[in-house]
Amino acid sequence: MASKYVEVYKEIYNGSGVISDRVRMAMEHYSVPLSFKSFFRMYQTWRSHNYGAEKNVSFGAAKLQDHVPDVKKMVQPTGQLDKLKHSLGEFNDILSELKPEAHNPLDLPPSLESNYQPYKIPVNHNNILIIGDIHIPYHNIPALTLALKYGLENEVNTILLNGDIIDFYAISRFEKDPRKRNFGHEVLMTRQFLTTLRQLFPNAAIYYKCGNHDVRYDHYIMRNAPDLLGMNEFSFESLMKLDELNITFIPDKQIIRAGNLTILHGHELGTSVFSPVNIARGLFLRAKDNALCGHHHQASEHSEPNINGKLTTCWSVACLCELHPDYMPINKHHHGFAHVKVMDTGEFEVSNYRIVNGKIR
DSSP states (O other), X not given: OOGGGHHHHHHHHHOOSOHXXXXXXXXXXXXXXXXXXXXXXXXXXXXXXXXXXXXXXOGGGGGGGGGSOOOOOOOOOOHHHHHHHHHHHHHHHHHHHHSOOSSXXXXXXXXXXXXXXXXXXXXXXXXXXXXXXXXXXXXXXXXXXXXXXXXXXXXXXXXXXXXXXXXXXXXXXXOOOGGGOOHHHHHHHHHHHHHHHHHHSTTSEXXXXXXXXXXXXXXXXXXXXXXXXXXXXXXXXXXXXXXXXXXXXXXXXXXXXXXXXXXXXXXXXXXXXXXXXXXXXXHHHHHOSSEEEOSSSXXXXXXXXXXXXXXXXXXXXXXXXXXXXXXXXXXXXXXXXXXXXXXXXXXXXXXXXXXXXXXXX
């Protein structure tokens, strides 16, 4: 029962005032090399073992002692039932002291580890138009118009902007043509697009997934004005007025779950997602589950059963921007979008469309 601290326990017990204050003062006076929580529990066990359990409160309830008088004496248990309850209480206190805390049994320093979780789209947001890689102001108006008209005609209730909606050419860390640098123009055009989108779909849920181009804004702030990080006025969401338009922002690198389908922009897995066969196969090799991505500006599909016959399918969705950008004018890019329907069971249907010669195929 940690007998070396008996004198400390007695001083705490015989003192007056708030119990938590008495424990802290005694720990400081005797230089007790334990955390307050651990020592407080040890004192409770000793106190209950020697004087009864009227002060037998948990550490989480210690603050309640601030408002409870410091009672020194306890009415001794009478009758067999009371004695049995008293004995069981003492026994449980001893077990609690011997049992290590599950989350931190060794009393290690606090951790800054983050809890990575996917963003789960609500089950009622189940008729989803997925468009991405628009790269405003380098968007292709005819292709984008066809995609939005398709959404209207099919009465989608959800729109997922799956990353790289704005290009942020002006603040890219890559070499740039200074004649094309116009940060304010890019922002205003993107706001105009988002406003138009909300007007076209006034009742739809709209999600804005951050892609590798969208996150250029945060990276720019980190490099050039780190003191502004964390201020709501200078966040990406504030810059694009997403709250005013009732658009939900999904941060960079956070994947999405729509039923049993995993959706990501595509940069989350790194460049190794690319496959000599097609993008979808590369995604399959990394995800090992049903998944859909953009980022590569190409539409593809790959299905493969496992040894037990369970079929897994991955898709890559094409873009809605210019097809021959300065950084890579010769490529395999083409236009397209996707339509996903999610059932109550989590099962889903994916229609991965290409736009060829002004027609949806």
